[in-house]
Amino acid sequence: MALADDIHLISQVPLFRGLDGDQLRLIAFGAERRGVAAGQELFRERSPAESAFVVASGRFELLAAGRDGNLVAEKVAGPGTLLSELALVTMVERKFTAIALEDSEALRITRTLFHRLLEEYPQVGRAVEARIRENIADLAKAAAAMQHRFR
Template identity: 40%
Template sequence: MAINDDIILLKKFDFFNKMTPEQLRLLIFGAERQEFASGEMIFKEGELAESAYVVLSGTVNLYRQNNNSGQPIDIINRNALINELALVTEINRPFTAIAQSNSKVLEIERTVFLRLIKEFPDITRYIYDYVNERIHELANNINRMSELK
């Protein structure tokens, strides 16, 4: 995949869509492309999350340890962003990710993202707005769940 294709892909995600092509290019240059065979673990629930992943091809299943059914809690296809909040804060992985099929991902490490923010501090405003919106969504979901009880 050409770098311009990667930029177009990242622009589709709310987390990155306010960033300039130049900023995204720098982010992509600092990222690492990885390939995972079918059945291979990408990361494990509970581990310190030091990066986010963009699924470039293939399919990734997400599992939770407390889900005894053995079924994935979600199935992630290509052109998806996983664990983006790991780019801005220290969190643990909320689930295990396993390649369902041969998959290619772009791993973006927090250290690379933080260097970009240091160089372009205006990015912090976009990220603040994104995180704030996600927190409101989470609060609304919690309120809806409590109303069902």
């Protein structure tokens, strides 16, 4: 894919929506495109996460270890999905295993690249912080809506 295609893809990711052309170009230029064959892992649950991934093409099944230790399908991620976004901000472990359901590609965005974006464009940090706050509020609402299941 061309750089312009990667810029367009990244601009569709909610975390990066609203960034200007130079900011998107910095991310797209610094991102690493990774091909993953059907049935192969993009990453494994509980491994250290020093980068996030944007699904560029194909689909990834997201699996997490169940109580019995077996992997359980959580959901399927398609193009435009950002995986492991917290890894852009801090060191975390992967919360699931991502396996390609078909030949797929993902853009790898490292924490170092993301921090460079924040250093060069401090206003992006404020916008990203606002989006993260919105995401946390949405998670809290979803958890509250499921509270009846845990009584």
